[in-house]
Every structure is written in structure tokens, then in C-alpha cells.
Amino acid sequence: MTINTYLQERNWIFSNMVNILKTRGSQMVDRSKLTPVMQQYMDIKDQHEDAILFFRLGDFYEMFFKDAEIASRELDITLTSRDKKSDDPIPMAGVPYHSATSYINRLVKKGFKVCVCEQTSLPGESKIVKREAVRIITPGTVLDEEALNGKSNNYILSLFFNRMFYIAYCDLSTGEFNLEKTETEELFPVLYRIMPSEILIDKNNVPEKFFLSLKKNFFITEYKLDQETSDKGIMKEVDDLFLKKTGNILIDYLEETQKGTLKNIGKINIVENDDIMKLDVAAQKNLELIDSMSDDNKRATLFGVIDNTFTSMGGRKLRKWILTPLTDIKKIEKRAQCLEFLYNNSLIRRELQHLLKKIRDIERLINRISLSGNNPRDLVSLRESIKASNELKALSNKYGPLKEKIQSISDLRSLTDLLDRAIQDEPPARSSDGNFINNGFDEKLDELREVSRNSRKWLATLELEEKEKTGIKNLKVKYNKVFGYFIEVSRSNVDKVPENYIRKQTMTNSERYFTPELKEKEAFILGAKERIQNIENEIFSRIKKETIGYYGEILEISDIISELDCLLSFSIAAFKNRYVRPEIVDERILEINDGRHPVVEKVMEDDFIPNDLYMDSENERFYIITGPNMAGKSTYIRQIALIVLMAQMGSFVPASFAKIGIHTKIFTRIGASDNLSMGHSTFMVEMSETAQILKNCDERSLVILDDIGRGTSTYDGLSIAWAVTEYLHSIGSFTLFATHYHELTFVEKYLEGIKNHNVAIIEEGNELVFLHKIVNGTADRSYGIHVADIAGVPETVIKRAQQLLEKFENNDNSQQDDEEADFSSIRLIDRDTLSDQLDLFQEKSTEKYFKYGEAIALINELKKIDINNTTPINALNKLNKLRKKARKM
Ligand SMILES: Nc1ncnc2c1ncn2[C@@H]1O[C@H](COP(=O)(O)OP(=O)(O)OP(=O)(O)O)[C@@H](O)[C@H]1O
Ligand SMILES: [Mg+2]
Structure with missing residues (x-):
């Protein structure tokens, strides 16, 4: 898809979305007749009118009214209704909570905003379960790994206009936050370079023509400019008032969508574009730097040819490098020198390649850990990546001009040691699944695990003993979530059951019993289980906190690795395609x-x-x-x-x-x-x-x-x-x-x-x-x-065209048959007439014009003379040359 078709598609979706959501139809409902839960729904929906509300009800997220109709159509899920028997049933559609992410991603991709509403109290604690909107997901604020493209950033951007444009843009998934200002005519080239997924804008703040173009080309979220935006912590350092304002606007919006403070944004870059080559929008598109203009071959772009990066952050940096070529010779030479070193050392290239392959997207990993962070696997990936970067650091002496950079990688050994000791190598994907902290890491945990292991042994022994005691061969000790532990005896053996068994539950073919002894053990086992889970969670939070403490260092490592990855990528491209150092x-x-x-x-x-x-x-x-x-x-x-x-x-x-x-x-x-x-x-x-x-x-x-x-x-x-x-x-x-x-x-x-x-x-x-x-x-x-x-x-057309061309070229004004006369009266190309015209053109009307052009050239030449560095004789020669030119005019 080319940029244009992509944008058109997005615009179409967005304008549709606004229309659809505005007519959601739930306003017509008589709220007093609704159940308390539905009243709660309406209250939350009122605050999030422009989003599709995912309302948690037990194991499902339910959508109602117009939201349900949209979701059913866009996600291809069944549309049912609540209170089917009533005269006016409420349309409803739902998705299971455990697979909600992929549905949310699909809606956001289609240009909808989604608001997720969770249960925030346990059943029974209050009259009805409490519910709150916990997060709003928009194209610019998606964080789910599946929804993001590894090798590109997902920016959300806010715009503020005051004679020039002030821009703040942030990638929530990497924690990058930038401020930049730009003259009005540079706005679109800058926006094309950043390619934000969402732009925040106040319609009344920007000139109308810009607003319309922006709306046509980007996903726009309108906000009302508050004159008194309060200063957010990280913005305090920014001197420029308007940059500060646009930054505050963005942070406000992000806090609103994340429903809390932004834990992962701690550093602000003020982007200065002084030593960057400027590429207009047309150049970015026409030279097919990142996106191809043809739909057939998506990889037929400069990025496609020179991207040999092994890490996602390397891929993201390469994109930036392509769109921001340098103008400072020293910086260019520095890159080229490192590249030449890699180019000439195939062994080093291979070694670096091998190490980079082991490094995951640590920039996004550390951000995910600080934002939601309930996946223990993220910690393991981070640990393995840091270890690989340490391996590289240990080899830095071999790396010539790259040595210094590689040596500056922080080794974070205390972090890797901690993670090594704490987390199992193959933990589950959710911390709530438990059992991922290593034995030997925490005494208390070890003890409890021992207790739990012993209890299991005790249960097994109990089964054997009871079988023997009672003579019931198929007696079993079992467990389920609702009834806990019990002894199961098939119906045919019920008469052999001893007196100390107490009946718990009757099944079709069996009876279930417990004994006071078993009851006691059950309380003990279940207590231990819960305590194990609590301890694991507590350890997990502690380790996460400690890991997040290294946020800055990890981002620095990510930056160094991505730079090495880009240089390696250049060298591989140079080697494969026979490029030379310019x-x-x-x-x-x-x-x-x-x-x-x-x-x-x-x-x-x-x-x-x-x-x-x-x-x-x-x-x-x-x-x-x-x-x-x-x-x-x-x-x-x-x-x-x-x-x-x-x-x-x-x-x-x-x-x-x-x-x-x-x-x-x-x-x-x-x-x-x-x-x-x-x-x-x-x-x-x-x-x-x-x-x-x-x-x-x-x-x-x-x-x-x-x-x-x-x-x-x-x-x-x-x-x-x-x-x-x-x-x-x-x-x-x-x-x-x-x-x-x-x-x-x-x-x-x-x-x-x-x-x-x-x-x-x-x-x-x-x-x-x-x-x-x-x-x-x-x-x-x-x-x-x-x-x-x-x-x-077709051949007939070609033949006819040839005939006509000959006529035009031969200045054949002689007799024409009727058919040809018809054509010649409307002919567009007549070279002869054209050259006649051209002669005229050159001699008369444009004579003045040419002179004007030559005069400008002469003035420019005069301007360029550097008098301080011109010897008298050279000055005289130059003067003579200029006079000659002036005389010819
Ligand atoms: N240097 C080259 N070596 C080999 N093949 C080439 C080269 N340059 C162009 N071609 C081939 O010729 C095709 C046409 O090239 P191009 O589009 O640059 O022509 P053009 O002169 O601009 O034509 P037009 O006047 O119709 O715009 C290319 O798609 C490519 O296949
Ligand atoms: Mg051409």
C-alpha cells in the first residue's frame, strides 16, 4: 500500500467512525427502567462517547447499543440482545476476556477508539460490582506487541500553532518523547518524516487550510485547548513556552488514555534540525525511501535494500537515519569510518551479527515492564539481551573505531545476576500462572513449596492407606476448585465406607467424602498455595521495580546496540551490493x-x-x-x-x-x-x-x-x-x-x-x-x-499515429483527404508551427525575459566574489569576464 492509499483508507475509516459513533442511539433509552448494571454502563459510556466501550461482565467484555452493532459488523461476532423478552431489547455483543486484545487491536487498526472498563471490586463486596474505565486505546496509544510493527515507531503527536508550529511527539511503547518546532511550510515534510498514527489538534488553534489538510491526511483527535494547561513534571525543564504547552497537551491526553501517570516517560529530547538534510514530502515519497509507490513490490524501497538489521530498535533507527541524512561532515565521516572497519572485517561482521541476533527489542521490553509488566518472559528476554551485550562489551578491544562506543555499554551485572537467580528460564507468559521463581531464591518460598510437596506426598500416602484400610480398590483422593479435597468412592463400594467418612457430595455413580484429618490438611495445603502465590507476586514486583531502576541504562544500551546494528546493516548492504565509500x-x-x-x-x-x-x-x-x-x-x-x-x-x-x-x-x-x-x-x-x-x-x-x-x-x-x-x-x-x-x-x-x-x-x-x-x-x-x-x-492505432507523426514532421500542409483534415484541425503537435512560434518566442516577447535570466546569473556571480581573498590581478580578470557577459546582453 502506498502512503497515499494508506492515508486515504485511514481517513475513510475515521470519518465513518465519527459518524457512526455520533449516532449511537443509547441517548434515547429511559434510564430509570434499566437494571443497576446497565445504569452503571450508561454512566461510564457518557464519559467516553467517542470510544467503543468494552464493559467487563465476568469472563466477557460486553458491548451494547451502537457499539455492539459496530463491533458485530467490524469483528464478525454475533449480535444478540440483553433482556430479549422486553419490548425494547438492548443490542449486545461480547468477546471472551482472554482473547480481547486481538479484537481491540483489530478495532484500533480500523480507526476506532476503544475504552476498556474493568471490574474493580470483588463480587459480594458491594451491592453491585464496581467498574472503572482503566485505559483508552487509540491508534497512537496501542501498546500491544502484536499491534505494533517492530521496525517502526508508533508516534502520537500534538500540534500547537503560534506563527509557527510547535510539535510534541511520543512513542508510548519506547518512552521516546520529543519536542520540535517548525516553520509553517516545513510542517508537512516534518509530519511525513515522523508519520504519526494520531495527531491531537485544536481546530480553532490552527489555520483552517492546515486543519483541513491534516484531517485529510492523518488520524486526528480534536481537543479543546485549555489556556491554563498545568505544567507536567518533565516539562518544567523546557524553556520555550509554546513547546512546553504542546508537550503538556500531549501528556494530558496520554494520562487521560492511560488513566494514570506515565511511568515510562522521563526524558525529553528537544529536536534541533540544524545539521539534518531537509527532504520535502515529494522527495520522501518519490524517492521511495521507506514506502514503495507500487503495490506489487513493497520491498522495492531504499529501506528494503539497505535494511539488514537484526534488532527491531536497529530497524527503527535505520528508518530515522534514512529520513534524516546528515550535513555535518565530521558526523558523516565518523559513521563511514566505522562502516569501513566493519566492511573490511568479515569475521567481526559475523561475530557482531551472531551477538545482535540474541538481542531482543530491549527498548520496548523495558517500557512494557514499566507500564504493565505482568509477563515474566519479558524479564528473561531482557536478561538474555543484556548478557549478549555484555559478551560484546568483553570483545570491545577488537572493534577498532567502534571500541569506545562498545565499551560504554553498562554491564548491569547486578541486574542480570538478580534475574538469573530469581526467574526460571522458561516462565509462563502471565505472572498469575505462578511457579516461575527459582528454588533457592527465597527461603520462605522454598519452605512453603516443601510443605506443598510434602502435602501432595501425604495425599498420595493417604490414598494408599485408605485403600488398604477399607479394601476399596478404586478409592481416590481428588481435588476440585469448588469442593476442595475429597475421597471418592464408587457407588458399588459405598457399603464398605468406614464411619469416620463424612458425606460431602453425591454424584450419579459415586459418593464424595471428607474426613476431619483431610479437612485440616486441605486448609493447610490451600493456605500454602495462596501464600506461595502471594510471595511469588511480591518477589516479582520487587524484581520489576529493581529492573525499572535501570531504565535509563537500558535505553542507553538500546541506543548503542541500534547504532551498531545500523552500521552493520550498512556494511552488509555495501558488501552484498558492491558499494564504495564516497x-x-x-x-x-x-x-x-x-x-x-x-x-x-x-x-x-x-x-x-x-x-x-x-x-x-x-x-x-x-x-x-x-x-x-x-x-x-x-x-x-x-x-x-x-x-x-x-x-x-x-x-x-x-x-x-x-x-x-x-x-x-x-x-x-x-x-x-x-x-x-x-x-x-x-x-x-x-x-x-x-x-x-x-x-x-x-x-x-x-x-x-x-x-x-x-x-x-x-x-x-x-x-x-x-x-x-x-x-x-x-x-x-x-x-x-x-x-x-x-x-x-x-x-x-x-x-x-x-x-x-x-x-x-x-x-x-x-x-x-x-x-x-x-x-x-x-x-x-x-x-x-x-x-x-x-x-x-493496437496495430491500427500505431500505424495511424506513425502516419500522423510523419505528416507533422514533414510539414505536409498539402492536400489532405477529408478524414485527415478532420484530425489536423484538432492536432496538438505540429513541430513546424511550434518551431515558428519558438523563433518568434525567442526573438521578441521573451528576449527581455532571457536577458532577465542572464542578469540574475550575473548578479549572483557578482555576489559570490570574495573580495578579501582575491588578488588584484584575479579581480581584474573577473571584472573583464563580467563586463564581456554584460556586453553580450
Ligand atoms: N541504467 C540502466 N540499466 C539498465 N536498465 C535500465 C537502466 N535505466 C533504466 N533501465 C530500465 O528502463 C526502464 C525505464 O526507465 P525510465 O523509467 O528511467 O525511463 P525514462 O527515460 O524515464 O522513460 P519516460 O520518458 O517514458 O519517462 C526501467 O524500468 C529499467 O527497467
Ligand atoms: Mg521517466
Whole structure:
């Protein structure tokens, strides 16, 4: 599923959900006629109107009224009714409590909120059992392991607007909490990078156009902005008032949904994006970094190719690294240096791989332990993971540039020792199942276990003895939950029962008895059982508390491990795919030899043809690329962007050599993507994306343009493409522009720094051979009809198209038969007329325009002169050069 379809689906569900829940229909009920339990239900439901209420009744969660109807439809469960006999029965549907999680996950995935209401008193303690809403589960607050994707974060985000956007976002399952601010035009790129599952927003706080777009693209929960949000503990440290406010809003909501304080959120990161490359929304989508645009091959993404991580937290970090390439050379080089070390040491690679495989998602484990934590297996997994990280620490000397990082892993030996001593290796999944604390850990527990073991022996002996005493061969000592321990005798032997047996229960084929002795032992055994359980629970809580005490250290280990995992992943990708280490420089230069597209080369059956590129600010910085359809233009320009991106992530790149000058922004305008749901036509989307690029690009940007101006009439399109070319040239961004407007190649003649390239092909008779090789110069034709033929357009249409093309190309204005006259009157392409127009265009109306473009270029050149570092003679030469240019204008 592409991001777009995913979002559309989510929106659809969400708008439906609101409609459905608003008409839930329970308001119509006369409450005085309801039973006390149903009145209790109504009171709780009143406070959670927008959620589906899972109301605990014994072993089931029941849903009523509209909630029941929705649940029955969405979960495919039976819709029944309560008080069937009444005139107005209440619709009802239920799920067993032990399998509720998967039902809840399914509802949340479909865009519903679920409120879980539990019994909070024991039966008999009060008139009716007390019940309370204990947790609200929304897309942004799911914590269940099954519902989360290991290799991606699940963020919930709050937005606050005050001339710019203030953002707080948190992944409840990892405890990560970030604050970030952003200019309004950067909002969507930032949100696409974070990809929150839920956004909290006050409709009256954000400008309407933003609200509408947000609502179209994300799962929105509306809240009412309270002017006086109180300062939450962790927010006290934050200086920026508005960041503090948006943080408080998020914490308020999380506390409301979790029904308590957030035990696992203790640290706030203020995200500064100064040394991060900016990727606009289009670049994130079009370069297929994380999500593929095609539905057929979901893994055909950069993430899919370079993700060889072994841990989930490594996978999550890799995603972040891909979406936030660095701009600080030192940081990039540091990563690349570590990567090179791993790349050159296959033994170390294998060893690290082996150790990482043993490490579970400790970031989520420790959070789960601190939030709910009733699974003893989590403690065992944590213990084994920390042990593996300790094994790694012990080997740190071998790890060259990674040594320091690995040495900084805290060994937490006291924790692993404690867990070793306390918890059995294969405990049950729920602490309530009991019997998971090791023998020898707690004296009292050992004693009680001994008692319980002896009692069992005593019972076995009792059975033997009684059999002998009474001569009843099939006499049995048994236990059940309701009646406790008893002696069972079959009906045929009842006459042999001695006098001291007291009847307890009569069955069809047998009688059950107890003796005072057995009764006494029963009280003792059951007492011991209960005490064992209590002691185990108490030990478990103590150990959990101690483990949670290491929260900070465990997150630090997780961070180091995830970083190692990413570097290892890069090195494996580099090794498997023959990547090289790029040279990173702080100059305006891009030099790539034998570059390849990292994703296309993986999915191709034939060999991928590598291509070069050379750009610098003095000579060539703008490629206009023409060439037939299917030649490889789009592939080439994307591959350049991907190589730059990979290099700045610290990764190696698919090339034989690469020298990469740091870029601070990458922009793309690629393909026709409709956004009809936003009320924009294809061309409108294309132009607004182009506008964004022109407004935001600078001379440290890389701009990728694929076929812009195609969605309108030829003249309009060409004129726009032309003007955009001149404008970008004047800014100085490195640009790659693939186009079918061959006329555009004319620009090379009068703007320095622009170079025409095309993709070579060979014509063999009627066949075209695509060489996929980028060469200097201009293509003369698009061979579109040929490609249409390969694609299976019917032969008659192809023939007719060829006929028409010939006519257009040969300027055949002579006699036409009637049929052709009809076509020619509406023809769109007439190359001859087009070139006539173009001449006119160049000579007259646009003459001024070209001059304007050249003037801008001249001004920019003037601006760039560094007078303090120019010798007099160089200054004179430069002046002379500039004067020559000015004279030509
Ligand atoms: N360097 C290459 N080596 C091998 N095959 C390639 C190469 N570049 C592209 N191809 C193949 O050619 C196909 C078409 O490439 P691409 O989409 O880049 O063409 P294009 O020139 O942009 O066409 P159009 O003008 O129709 O947009 C790719 O899907 C791929 O299979
Ligand atoms: Mg293309």
C-alpha cells in the first residue's frame, strides 16, 4: 500500500467512525427502567462517547447499543440482545476476556477508539460490582506487541500553532518523547518524516487550510485547548513556552488514555534540525525511501535494500537515519569510518551479527515492564539481551573505531545476576500462572513449596492407606476448585465406607467424602498455595521495580546496540551490493563514476548499466536530459539523488567512485500524482510542488525534475519548463531535469553551467536498442510511438499515429483527404508551427525575459566574489569576464 492509499483508507475509516459513533442511539433509552448494571454502563459510556466501550461482565467484555452493532459488523461476532423478552431489547455483543486484545487491536487498526472498563471490586463486596474505565486505546496509544510493527515507531503527536508550529511527539511503547518546532511550510515534510498514527489538534488553534489538510491526511483527535494547561513534571525543564504547552497537551491526553501517570516517560529530547538534510514530502515519497509507490513490490524501497538489521530498535533507527541524512561532515565521516572497519572485517561482521541476533527489542521490553509488566518472559528476554551485550562489551578491544562506543555499554551485572537467580528460564507468559521463581531464591518460598510437596506426598500416602484400610480398590483422593479435597468412592463400594467418612457430595455413580484429618490438611495445603502465590507476586514486583531502576541504562544500551546494528546493516548492504565509500567534501561538487540505482539494480533481471555524473558550481551544474521514452532518464536522475542521500547518511554508495559535496536540501518533482481528495488536479499538484521547490531551494540544494510542465498544453508547459530552468540556474542549485521538450536544450546555448545530455539508443532497422547510457548532447526524437507499440497499443492505432507523426514532421500542409483534415484541425503537435512560434518566442516577447535570466546569473556571480581573498590581478580578470557577459546582453 502506498502512503497515499494508506492515508486515504485511514481517513475513510475515521470519518465513518465519527459518524457512526455520533449516532449511537443509547441517548434515547429511559434510564430509570434499566437494571443497576446497565445504569452503571450508561454512566461510564457518557464519559467516553467517542470510544467503543468494552464493559467487563465476568469472563466477557460486553458491548451494547451502537457499539455492539459496530463491533458485530467490524469483528464478525454475533449480535444478540440483553433482556430479549422486553419490548425494547438492548443490542449486545461480547468477546471472551482472554482473547480481547486481538479484537481491540483489530478495532484500533480500523480507526476506532476503544475504552476498556474493568471490574474493580470483588463480587459480594458491594451491592453491585464496581467498574472503572482503566485505559483508552487509540491508534497512537496501542501498546500491544502484536499491534505494533517492530521496525517502526508508533508516534502520537500534538500540534500547537503560534506563527509557527510547535510539535510534541511520543512513542508510548519506547518512552521516546520529543519536542520540535517548525516553520509553517516545513510542517508537512516534518509530519511525513515522523508519520504519526494520531495527531491531537485544536481546530480553532490552527489555520483552517492546515486543519483541513491534516484531517485529510492523518488520524486526528480534536481537543479543546485549555489556556491554563498545568505544567507536567518533565516539562518544567523546557524553556520555550509554546513547546512546553504542546508537550503538556500531549501528556494530558496520554494520562487521560492511560488513566494514570506515565511511568515510562522521563526524558525529553528537544529536536534541533540544524545539521539534518531537509527532504520535502515529494522527495520522501518519490524517492521511495521507506514506502514503495507500487503495490506489487513493497520491498522495492531504499529501506528494503539497505535494511539488514537484526534488532527491531536497529530497524527503527535505520528508518530515522534514512529520513534524516546528515550535513555535518565530521558526523558523516565518523559513521563511514566505522562502516569501513566493519566492511573490511568479515569475521567481526559475523561475530557482531551472531551477538545482535540474541538481542531482543530491549527498548520496548523495558517500557512494557514499566507500564504493565505482568509477563515474566519479558524479564528473561531482557536478561538474555543484556548478557549478549555484555559478551560484546568483553570483545570491545577488537572493534577498532567502534571500541569506545562498545565499551560504554553498562554491564548491569547486578541486574542480570538478580534475574538469573530469581526467574526460571522458561516462565509462563502471565505472572498469575505462578511457579516461575527459582528454588533457592527465597527461603520462605522454598519452605512453603516443601510443605506443598510434602502435602501432595501425604495425599498420595493417604490414598494408599485408605485403600488398604477399607479394601476399596478404586478409592481416590481428588481435588476440585469448588469442593476442595475429597475421597471418592464408587457407588458399588459405598457399603464398605468406614464411619469416620463424612458425606460431602453425591454424584450419579459415586459418593464424595471428607474426613476431619483431610479437612485440616486441605486448609493447610490451600493456605500454602495462596501464600506461595502471594510471595511469588511480591518477589516479582520487587524484581520489576529493581529492573525499572535501570531504565535509563537500558535505553542507553538500546541506543548503542541500534547504532551498531545500523552500521552493520550498512556494511552488509555495501558488501552484498558492491558499494564504495564516497569521499565527502565541503565544496560544491558532485562526481560519480559508474553510479547505479540501488533499488532498480536489485529488481532487474538484466545487468544494470552504470552511469557517470560530474557537476561543480563553476562549469556544469544543470543537466537537461532528453532521450526516448523508456531510455532510463527517470532512473538516472533518481539514482543521483539516492546516492547523495546515502552518502550523507554515512553509507557507502552504488558506484565505483563518488565525491560528494554536502547538500542541505533535496527536492524532487516527479511524475503525475493526483491528489483529487485534496481538491487538486494533476497539473495543480505539479505546479504547487514546483512552486515549493522554487521558493525554498538554494545553492546547496539538489533538485530533481522529471518531466515538469507535461500536464498542460505544449506551449504552456514548455514555457513553464523554460522559465523554471532559468530561475533554478540563477539560484545555483545542482539540478537534473529530464524532459521531452527537446526545444529546452536551446537554453544551453546562452546559460553557462547548463549542459545537455541524452540517453543513447541504437536503431536497428525497426528495432530500438536501449543502451541506458547517458551521453553528452541532445536527443532528436522521443520514439514514443515505438514504446506505445511495445506496450501493446493496437496495430491500427500505431500505424495511424506513425502516419500522423510523419505528416507533422514533414510539414505536409498539402492536400489532405477529408478524414485527415478532420484530425489536423484538432492536432496538438505540429513541430513546424511550434518551431515558428519558438523563433518568434525567442526573438521578441521573451528576449527581455532571457536577458532577465542572464542578469540574475550575473548578479549572483557578482555576489559570490570574495573580495578579501582575491588578488588584484584575479579581480581584474573577473571584472573583464563580467563586463564581456554584460556586453553580450
Ligand atoms: N541504467 C540502466 N540499466 C539498465 N536498465 C535500465 C537502466 N535505466 C533504466 N533501465 C530500465 O528502463 C526502464 C525505464 O526507465 P525510465 O523509467 O528511467 O525511463 P525514462 O527515460 O524515464 O522513460 P519516460 O520518458 O517514458 O519517462 C526501467 O524500468 C529499467 O527497467
Ligand atoms: Mg521517466
